[in-house]
Amino acid sequence: MNQPAPKLPVSLAANPKLSSWLKISAQGQVTVSPGKVEIGQGIVTALAQIAADELDIDISRVQMVRASTDASPNEGVTSGSLSVQQSGRAMRHACAEVRQIFLQAASERLGVAIDALDVEDGTISGPGNVTTSYWELAEEVSLDRDATPDIKPKLTARRALAGHSVQRIDIPDKVFARPRFIHDWALPEMLHGRVLRPENARAKLTGLKEDGARAIAGLVAVVRDGSFAGVVSETEHGAEAALQALRKGATWSDGEPLPDESDLAAFLKTQPSESTVIDKRTAPSPRASTRTIRQQYTRPYIAHASIAPSCAMAQWRGDRVHVWTHSQGVYLLRADLALVLKLPAENITVEHLEGAGCYGHNAADDVALDAALLAKAAGGRPVRVQWSREGEMSNSPFGAAMAIEIEADLDAQGDIVDWRHSIWSNGHAARPGRAAQPALLAGFELEAPFPRTISTNPPQANGGGGDRNAIPLYDLPSWHIESHRLTTMPIRTSALRTLGAQGNVFAIESILDEIAAERGEDPVAFRLRHLGDERAKDVIRAVAKRAKWKPERQPGVGYGIAFARYKNTGAYCAVVAEIEGAEDISVRKLTLAVDVGEAINPDGVINQIEGGAIQATSWVLKERVRFDRQRITSNSWTEYPILRFSEVPDIEVELIQRSETDPVGAGEAAHGPVTAAIANAVFDALGVRVRHLPFTRDSLIAAMEKTS
Amino acid sequence: MPSVRFRLNGVETDVDADPDRSLLDILRGQLGMTGPHFGCGAGECGACNVMIGDRAVAACDVPLWSVAGKDITTPEGLGSAEQPHPLQRAFIAEQALQCGYCVSGILMSAAALLKRNPAPTSREVKEALDGNLCRCGSHNRMVRAVLRAADEMGAR
Numbered sequence: 001m002n003q004p005a006p007k008l009p010v011s012l013a014a015n016p017k018l019s020s021w022l023k024i025s026a027q028g029q030v031t032v033s034p035g036k037v038e039i040g041q042g043i044v045t046a047l048a049q050i051a052a053d054e055l056d057i058d059i060s061r062v063q064m065v066r067a068s069t070d071a072s073p074n075e076g077v078t079s080g081s082l083s084v085q086q087s088g089r090a091m092r093h094a095c096a097e098v099r100q101i102f103l104q105a106a107s108e109r110l111g112v113a114i115d116a117l118d119v120e121d122g123t124i125s126g127p128g129n130v131t132t133s134y135w136e137l138a139e140e141v142s143l144d145r146d147a148t149p150d151i152k153p154k155l156t157a158r159r160a161l162a163g164h165s166v167q168r169i170d171i172p173d174k175v176f177a178r179p180r181f182i183h184d185w186a187l188p189e190m191l192h193g194r195v196l197r198p199e200n201a202r203a204k205l206t207g208l209k210e211d212g213a214r215a216i217a218g219l220v221a222v223v224r225d226g227s228f229a230g231v232v233s234e235t236e237h238g239a240e241a242a243l244q245a246l247r248k249g250a251t252w253s254d255g256e257p258l259p260d261e262s263d264l265a266a267f268l269k270t271q272p273s274e275s276t277v278i279d280k281r282t283a284p285s286p287r288a289s290t291r292t293i294r295q296q297y298t299r300p301y302i303a304h305a306s307i308a309p310s311c312a313m314a315q316w317r318g319d320r321v322h323v324w325t326h327s328q329g330v331y332l333l334r335a336d337l338a339l340v341l342k343l344p345a346e347n348i349t350v351e352h353l354e355g356a357g358c359y360g361h362n363a364a365d366d367v368a369l370d371a372a373l374l375a376k377a378a379g380g381r382p383v384r385v386q387w388s389r390e391g392e393m394s395n396s397p398f399g400a401a402m403a404i405e406i407e408a409d410l411d412a413q414g415d416i417v418d419w420r421h422s423i424w425s426n427g428h429a430a431r432p433g434r435a436a437q438p439a440l441l442a443g444f445e446l447e448a449p450f451p452r453t454i455s456t457n458p459p460q461a462n463g464g465g466g467d468r469n470a471i472p473l474y475d476l477p478s479w480h481i482e483s484h485r486l487t488t489m490p491i492r493t494s495a496l497r498t499l500g501a502q503g504n505v506f507a508i509e510s511i512l513d514e515i516a517a518e519r520g521e522d523p524v525a526f527r528l529r530h531l532g533d534e535r536a537k538d539v540i541r542a543v544a545k546r547a548k549w550k551p552e553r554q555p556g557v558g559y560g561i562a563f564a565r566y567k568n569t570g571a572y573c574a575v576v577a578e579i580e581g582a583e584d585i586s587v588r589k590l591t592l593a594v595d596v597g598e599a600i601n602p603d604g605v606i607n608q609i610e611g612g613a614i615q616a617t618s619w620v621l622k623e624r625v626r627f628d629r630q631r632i633t634s635n636s637w638t639e640y641p642i643l644r645f646s647e648v649p650d651i652e653v654e655l656i657q658r659s660e661t662d663p664v665g666a667g668e669a670a671h672g673p674v675t676a677a678i679a680n681a682v683f684d685a686l687g688v689r690v691r692h693l694p695f696t697r698d699s700l701i702a703a704m705e706k707t708s
Numbered sequence: 709m710p711s712v713r714f715r716l717n718g719v720e721t722d723v724d725a726d727p728d729r730s731l732l733d734i735l736r737g738q739l740g741m742t743g744p745h746f747g748c749g750a751g752e753c754g755a756c757n758v759m760i761g762d763r764a765v766a767a768c769d770v771p772l773w774s775v776a777g778k779d780i781t782t783p784e785g786l787g788s789a790e791q792p793h794p795l796q797r798a799f800i801a802e803q804a805l806q807c808g809y810c811v812s813g814i815l816m817s818a819a820a821l822l823k824r825n826p827a828p829t830s831r832e833v834k835e836a837l838d839g840n841l842c843r844c845g846s847h848n849r850m851v852r853a854v855l856r857a858a859d860e861m862g863a864r
Contacts, residue, residue, distance in 0.1 A: 039807070040806040040807025040808070040844055041806065042806070165803075167800065167803065168803060170808070171799075171800055171803065171805065171808065172789060172800060174805060174808030174811055174812075175796045175799045175800055175805075175808070175811060175815070176783075176787070176788060176789050176792070176796060177742070177743030177782070177783035177784050177786075177812050179742050180808075181745070181809060183742075183745065183746065183809075184742035184745075186740075235737055236733070236736070236737050237729065237733050237737050305843060306807075306809075306843055307745075307747050307753060307755055307807075307809045307810045307841055307842070307843050308745065308746070308747060308755070308809045309746070309747075354807075355807075355809075356807050356809035356810075356843070357806055357807035357809065357843050357844040358807075359843075386746070388749065389747070389748040389749055389750065603803055604803075607803060607806060607846070607849070608806075610845060610846070610848060610849070611806050611844045611845030611846060612845065613845065614845030614846075614847060614848075615843070615844070615845045618845075636748070636750060636752065637748055637750075637752040637753055637841065638752060642841060642843065643847075644838050644841070645833075645834040645835075645837040645838050645840070645842075645847050645850075645851070646834045646835060646838050648834070648845075648847040648848060650848065651848055
């Protein structure tokens, strides 16, 4: 039997040169350059752990370099809970090979066979007390060579750091208020810019009186190109004042109408769309059905609502521009900047700086183009642009609204014999750098505008978009899964944590709960009976045990369970929700069991799961982008409330560590199951099925009226 | 331009600026203090909280004139890596953040709480932090960190 030839990890195959991943200095430092970026998820620490482990060095020697198109490997976008999976594997392999290269050099220098050498914190020693080190050999060993596939990283048991909760390396700066966020950086001679955007959706700038803005102290330039307009000032305060003055001098067209927010399902289901059969399973011998349960579930548009508004800096030198950004993908942003600025990509450097929490494709890329456009008028000085809270909440892309319909055919025993799942939604991805046209906001506003991007869905092989997690993991005899992607897009949507998975898991896990309840079957037993995957069963059993399923019901208090494996290929997560319900729902406790394979940094994984669970609770109880027919109206924290400290549930996480299994990400595992577990707990407490997010007082009343 | 004088992290400070400008604008734009973070500009998120005397307030919502003669503490004045405040030690020990953008304001709210109530309950901590928004969902860790700091301060 032929063994398949070993392959390089994907990110390393795309960027094989070892020196692009790490460099070793004679001074005893190792600089590590991943292509993935820190977006608040702790990835930089997990990658440092992997590098230190594989090289046998103390983690304090590792210096992590921020991604930049000038030097870093191109790892696409930091998204989809893939950073540990992709960058981690590449890093592990690259470091293992570098270790091997150094051992080879040491072996030659010391005249000792490689197998007889040991490495401890970079010092290489062999029999008879012969020693050298990475640092001694650094000058003579070149890493400007391509990685080879035959290298075998260390066995799990020999790793000292992976699997341990190393403290995150970025946290001290943030706790001691040292400038680390892009918002807090100051470049020499830096100017400040602000961009003028219409209140009404897609209104065009028809007139602009600039005198008011020009009269403001410190003004450097007023910039206008079609409907794109902005100001540049010596100070941030001056830029704000000039923007206000410019707004007074602006006249706009009416804009384009928005849908009726009170009936999103009707809107989604009547728009032109492109239909795709996502998956189909046919039963070898179909069983007769006696009845059909058919339910519709909806979720509204959801805002990223990061605590910081998006920010960027840009500086031109001749026909070259340097952009500082908190984008998730420096190379992808560069590709779109090249299209808009009509420059070769080599003339553009895009460098990452940390922003506030990033939960998907937010306005980071948009503001980077804003900065590049305004900086053209700055005579070579850098310009920093920051969006307003209102702009952030109305002009960033949103997570797409969804309508989901499931029809389950049941036999006389109430068992499922056929299953149909249909989704109506805009696409869930319109990221930059993926198409022949740019996907950046200002690009749509220029005098010679680029067409507005209509969001698409990644293919199922990459986890799907609106259809993410729509294929049941349960062993049902037959099914038909269909996705209708809108080909119009009055409200701009793109990737938000989990894409369609939150909606689909909510729908699947809700209707299963309903079917189990009608059969009088315990929902845990029902799920276990329909699952073949032991890891799936393990998280369900673990969460049931941890939450003492099923606790005694008390008046007004209910318990619900739900499960999903993110993307059907990622992390397993099962949740038990305890809620208290009367006029409003409050979530008292969430218990979660999670399996991410090998957890490189267990506390980091738990932190991600807790955060995902709390954010999902916020989506479920509170969040809904609001609009009238002209404009987005939920443009402040008052109009778009999120969960507060006093409303946050207690959270317990049980991590099932599988150190021999490849690691997967944790950031998006909890959202879907938490959503459904809360819905199922509402039924347990109040006897009413809530099928429309968010579960506010109004939606509860509507659901109760429908039931009675 | 009239001058406004106050104490900033223990240092007497004079500012020549329009007295109607916000304290946040002055701290960040004129005094180079980047600890207080801009989040909303409307006093709704707490990212720019500072302490004025013993109270945590949103610096974006405070006009410069109103702080004349006051004692202002920003996150920079809370402690340093060399001499950390117990809250800073506790936030590191509990790994009590994800992105950390809201943390500087939360440290201010927590520090103000511990001044007026050195032994708060978990519920009291949550109430004190209710004006601070966190989007990453690190709330429970932050509450644990504040309780841990209170314990440490009480034990001294």
